[in-house]
Amino acid sequence: MSALLSAGALVAVTAWYWQLLTVLLVLIAVLTIAAGLIWYERRLLSLVQDRYGPNRVGPLGLLQVLADTFKILFKEDWTPPFSDRRVFVVAPSLVLVTALLSFMVVPVAEGWVVIDLNVGLLFILAMSSLAVYSVVLAGWSSHSKYSLIGGLRAAAQMVSYEVFMGLSLIGVVTLAGSFNLSDIVAAQQRSIYYVFPQFIGFVVFLVAGFAETRRIPFDLVEAESELVAGYHTEYSGMKFGLFMVGEYVAITLVSALIVTLFFGGWLGPWLPGVVWFLIKTLLFITLFIIVRGTFPRLRYDQLMALGWKAMLPLSLLNLLITGAIVVAGAG
Amino acid sequence: MDDVPRKQSEQVQPGEESRQHEGAPQPGDARSERDPGAPQPCQWPAWAAGGGEAPPPAVLEELRERFPDVPFVTQTTADGIPTAWMPAERSAEVLAYLGREADQPFAMLYDLGGVDERERLHREGMPAAAFSVFYHLVSYLRNADLRLKVALPEDDPQVDSVAGVWPAADWYERELWDMFGVGVAGHTHLHRLLMPPWWDGHPLRKEHPSRGTEYGPFDLPDELADEMQEQLRFKPEEWGLPRAEDDPTLMYLNIGPQHGATHGPFRVIVGLRDEEIVHLIPDIGFHHRGSEKMAERQSWHTYIPYTDRVDYLGGVTNNLPYVLTVEKLCGIEVPDRAQLIRVLLCEFYRIASHLVFYGTYAQDIGALSPVFYMFEDREILFDDVIEPITGGRMHPNWFRIGGVAQDLPEGWKQRVLDYCDYLPPRLDEYDKLVMDNRIVKARMVGVAPISVDDAVAWGLTGPMLRAAGLPWDWRKQRPYSHYDWFDFDVPVGTTGDCYDRAAVHVEEMRQSLRIIRQVVDAMPDGPYKAYHPLATPPMKEPHTMHDIESLITHFLGVTWGPVVPPGEASIYTEGTKGQYSYYAISDGGNAPYRVKIRTASFPHLQVLPLLCTGYEIADLVTVLGSIDFVMADVDR
Numbered sequence: 001m002s003a004l005l006s007a008g009a010l011v012a013v014t015a016w017y018w019q020l021l022t023v024l025l026v027l028i029a030v031l032t033i034a035a036g037l038i039w040y041e042r043r044l045l046s047l048v049q050d051r052y053g054p055n056r057v058g059p060l061g062l063l064q065v066l067a068d069t070f071k072i073l074f075k076e077d078w079t080p081p082f083s084d085r086r087v088f089v090v091a092p093s094l095v096l097v098t099a100l101l102s103f104m105v106v107p108v109a110e111g112w113v114v115i116d117l118n119v120g121l122l123f124i125l126a127m128s129s130l131a132v133y134s135v136v137l138a139g140w141s142s143h144s145k146y147s148l149i150g151g152l153r154a155a156a157q158m159v160s161y162e163v164f165m166g167l168s169l170i171g172v173v174t175l176a177g178s179f180n181l182s183d184i185v186a187a188q189q190r191s192i193y194y195v196f197p198q199f200i201g202f203v204v205f206l207v208a209g210f211a212e213t214r215r216i217p218f219d220l221v222e223a224e225s226e227l228v229a230g231y232h233t234e235y236s237g238m239k240f241g242l243f244m245v246g247e248y249v250a251i252t253l254v255s256a257l258i259v260t261l262f263f264g265g266w267l268g269p270w271l272p273g274v275v276w277f278l279i280k281t282l283l284f285i286t287l288f289i290i291v292r293g294t295f296p297r298l299r300y301d302q303l304m305a306l307g308w309k310a311m312l313p314l315s316l317l318n319l320l321i322t323g324a325i326v327v328a329g330a331g
Numbered sequence: 332m333d334d335v336p337r338k339q340s341e342q343v344q345p346g347e348e349s350r351q352h353e354g355a356p357q358p359g360d361a362r363s364e365r366d367p368g369a370p371q372p373c374q375w376p377a378w379a380a381g382g383g384e385a386p387p388p389a390v391l392e393e394l395r396e397r398f399p400d401v402p403f404v405t406q407t408t409a410d411g412i413p414t415a416w417m418p419a420e421r422s423a424e425v426l427a428y429l430g431r432e433a434d435q436p437f438a439m440l441y442d443l444g445g446v447d448e449r450e451r452l453h454r455e456g457m458p459a460a461a462f463s464v465f466y467h468l469v470s471y472l473r474n475a476d477l478r479l480k481v482a483l484p485e486d487d488p489q490v491d492s493v494a495g496v497w498p499a500a501d502w503y504e505r506e507l508w509d510m511f512g513v514g515v516a517g518h519t520h521l522h523r524l525l526m527p528p529w530w531d532g533h534p535l536r537k538e539h540p541s542r543g544t545e546y547g548p549f550d551l552p553d554e555l556a557d558e559m560q561e562q563l564r565f566k567p568e569e570w571g572l573p574r575a576e577d578d579p580t581l582m583y584l585n586i587g588p589q590h591g592a593t594h595g596p597f598r599v600i601v602g603l604r605d606e607e608i609v610h611l612i613p614d615i616g617f618h619h620r621g622s623e624k625m626a627e628r629q630s631w632h633t634y635i636p637y638t639d640r641v642d643y644l645g646g647v648t649n650n651l652p653y654v655l656t657v658e659k660l661c662g663i664e665v666p667d668r669a670q671l672i673r674v675l676l677c678e679f680y681r682i683a684s685h686l687v688f689y690g691t692y693a694q695d696i697g698a699l700s701p702v703f704y705m706f707e708d709r710e711i712l713f714d715d716v717i718e719p720i721t722g723g724r725m726h727p728n729w730f731r732i733g734g735v736a737q738d739l740p741e742g743w744k745q746r747v748l749d750y751c752d753y754l755p756p757r758l759d760e761y762d763k764l765v766m767d768n769r770i771v772k773a774r775m776v777g778v779a780p781i782s783v784d785d786a787v788a789w790g791l792t793g794p795m796l797r798a799a800g801l802p803w804d805w806r807k808q809r810p811y812s813h814y815d816w817f818d819f820d821v822p823v824g825t826t827g828d829c830y831d832r833a834a835v836h837v838e839e840m841r842q843s844l845r846i847i848r849q850v851v852d853a854m855p856d857g858p859y860k861a862y863h864p865l866a867t868p869p870m871k872e873p874h875t876m877h878d879i880e881s882l883i884t885h886f887l888g889v890t891w892g893p894v895v896p897p898g899e900a901s902i903y904t905e906g907t908k909g910q911y912s913y914y915a916i917s918d919g920g921n922a923p924y925r926v927k928i929r930t931a932s933f934p935h936l937q938v939l940p941l942l943c944t945g946y947e948i949a950d951l952v953t954v955l956g957s958i959d960f961v962m963a964d965v966d967r
Contacts, residue, residue, distance in 0.1 A: 217697065296697040296774060
């Protein structure tokens with residue numbers, strides 16, 4: 001949180017109070033959504049699985065979020081004696097901080113953005129690369145074999161999927177002519193939602209999004225039936241909670257990015273932009289959860305094969321075609 | 332035990348069996364045969380040997396011809412399986428001949444175990460022995476069994492290992508050493524299998540305590556706990572494997588005994604290079620409860636609930652081989668209605684067990700939802716069918732020596748048929764959700780296949796064997812309980828990989844439903860338990876309340892339990908996970924002298940290193956899921 005504030009303060013702004021307000025608003029909104037997702041995912045999964053889910057605490061079980069938070073706060077904050085203590089403590093916060101920082105450049109509505117970075121997309125990719133460190137360091141510092149295997153898998157998986165996650169976005173950037181997310185949405189307002197011209201890019205980015213957030217069917221970093229809990233096997237209490245919140249923030253981030261890049265962000269008739277943005281984002285979050293209720297998990301080598309043998313060529317092909325069309329259009 | 336809630340309007344006292352059956356056979360002759368009183372040696376009538384008139388044991392003639400100098404001693408057993416004793420020093424040679432060289436060899440070592448013969452009274456015609464080891468062999472080509480026994484002295488009993496002939500012998504021989512202290516010469520790793528390494532004594536010897544109360548109060552000081560922990564540490568050099576310190580590319584990963592994928596307390600140590608499994612050592616015994624030892628201090632009747640818990644997903648399918656064996660020893664003919672009620676329940680439990688397999692398997696490979704659907708189906712099965720019939724759910728303890736506990740309740744037919752209509756559409760849906768799923772196929776197809784030859788040599792049975800391609804189902808090959816009345820298919824696989832194993836299980840559920848529909852149509856009227864003095868508890872009608880002899884018989888049957896004539900039998904059945912049997916030895920007492928439980932999961936788990944070596948760690952989970960074992964069934 002402090003990292004976010006200081007990063008915000010680094011940027012020279014004229015109306016600092018307005019900036020601060022946006023920062024707080026986005027921060028609170030994102031954290032609220034991420035916390036709400038605890039309830040949302042559990043309820044939705046239960047619906048998929050023919051059961052009730054948490055429905056006891058508060059209306060519709062909504063206060064389950066609070067109950068879970070309190071429970072996790074009051075758990076013993078245990079650091080294994082055999083772990084590398086400092087790294088062990090830092091690792092969970094990294095995942096949350098990087099995901100939150102990425103939200104700085106996501107425009108929630110026209111003009112509603114913490115920093116209107118002109119390299120916004122690159123900034124997000126950089127942050128998601130940094131997030132790998134959290135998982136790898138958590139696995140490494142735990143000094144547990146399960147965590148180590150989980151961490152190693154995470155490193156391999158995320159590094160591979162970074163590659164074509166980036167590549168899949170170049171098509172959008174080529175069409176919009178900008179790395180700035182607000183510009184990209186504005187460009188979609190002028191033409192059409194980029195999901196149509198960039199359908200391959202959209203699919204590849206969606207797959208990469210699942211991989212980056214380590215969700216089923218790509219959750220073999222955690223793979224509870226094999227690795228107990230993967231990289232966070234040794235974590236408990238709020239440190240474990242940070243990983244969980246980090247995961248939900250990451251899901252929200254990827255959904256928000258899909259909406260911004262391919263589905264016109266805040267664009268939409270009648271309703272205010274921010275409402276459209278939230279509706280669309282929620283739809284993709286729902287997709288994430290339903291997929292979790294539906295698919296089995298891939299094996300490690302199959303995940304790699306899918307990445308390098310299918311996704312990478314696809315995104316390159318997409319880039320080639322998009323480039324050719326843009327060049328032809330310009331010429 | 333019998334106070335199962337009844338739905339009928341009639342008023343019945345709990346514990347009584349007093350339903351009227353018109354036209355029931357008169358138990359006249361059987362009733363007056365004998366008086367089951369206190370266990371004491373006496374002359375038993377001819378029928379005591381059960382099906383004693385064994386077919387001419389051609390295989391024993393064959394053995395005598397091949398080994399003219401080996402003094403075989405034949406023994407008549409109630410189950411009619413050719414049984415012969417042979418001297419320990421020639422056993423390896425004879426067994427190797429049978430397993431390898433013989434025309435149509437006995438390719439499967441079905442069971443191997445020991446018997447403490449020292450307190451056995453009825454040993455007429457058997458060679459003197461303090462301990463004996465039996466080898467139960469099965470030949471699929473001949474569809475025949477053979478039981479060979481080795482007599483051993485009290486001091487330093489020792490047999491030769493047959494693990495070279497049947498790889499399945501490995502664990503059986505370790506168990507033999509563990510339980511009886513019988514040494515096995517030539518065994519590569521003769522350590523305790525079921526008991527912890529620090530255990531004192533060999534539990535199935537008669538002098539070993541059978542209750543915890545025979546020891547002093549339990550105390551576990553920290554130093555002792557640490558020492559035990561240390562003894563459980565995996566030491567690669569004990570297994571002839573390189574140490575991780577010496578090989579920088581090798582990592583040993585200890586999985587279990589508490590782990591999500593092991594379906595119970597099962598421990599497996601894998602040696603990994605990257606993610607590839609190069610070594611795999613399964614370690615069992617964490618779920619051992621001494622079911623066989625318990626048999627020796629329970630009456631024949633009160634042991635039935637313990638069998639429920641051997642394969643705890645299989646419910647009454649565990650009762651069946653046990654009661655069949657005891658009935659064979661007693662010479663009880665079970666009425667048709669009771670037989671068909673048993674078939675009905677067994678097939679329902681097969682479905683219940685397979686549903687758990689199906690769901691947990693899907694969960695093992697990462698699909699979160701199927702397990703909920705399948706447990707729901709199982710829940711409906713328990714609630715709507717099994718509980719109204721038996722009053723119980725997972726462990727109904729419902730079969731009795733001579734029949735079943737009660738007659739079917741009113742309205743059973745509709746409930747059964749309703750479920751038969753309910754399940755098939757659900758199964759079709761699961762096919763789309765699980766079996767046809769591309770990721771599922773990618774995870775299962777081609778993973779850990781096994782050939783028929785390997786499967787037989789390792790003692791695999793049931794769905795594991797059929798997935799490999801051998802259409803062998805004991806319900807077809809040697810029908811028991813009137814399975815020959817019914818028309819059903821035996822699903823088989825082709826390669827024996829994980830996908831085939833799952834597919835066989837799925838299809839078996841459909842076939843079970845087919846059998847159940849036919850059972851409903853074929854269900855005859857008649858008594859639900861045999862009119863036999865040893866049927867427990869004996870039927871009260873028509874004699875008990877009229878003459879004192881029958882009343883005494885009934886009273887003793889209920890209080891002390893039946894006294895089973897001396898003899899040996901082992902009847903096997905096609906259980907949920909494979910072939911099950913209870914090799915029971917009666918010494919003419921009201922408790923078994925020895926019961927050896929042969930379960931399917933035990934050899935199935937033993938084959939794990941063969942299946943998994945060379946695959947990835949994620950495949951280990953897939954294979955474990957596909958094996959369909961429960962640890963209670965492995966460790967007993």
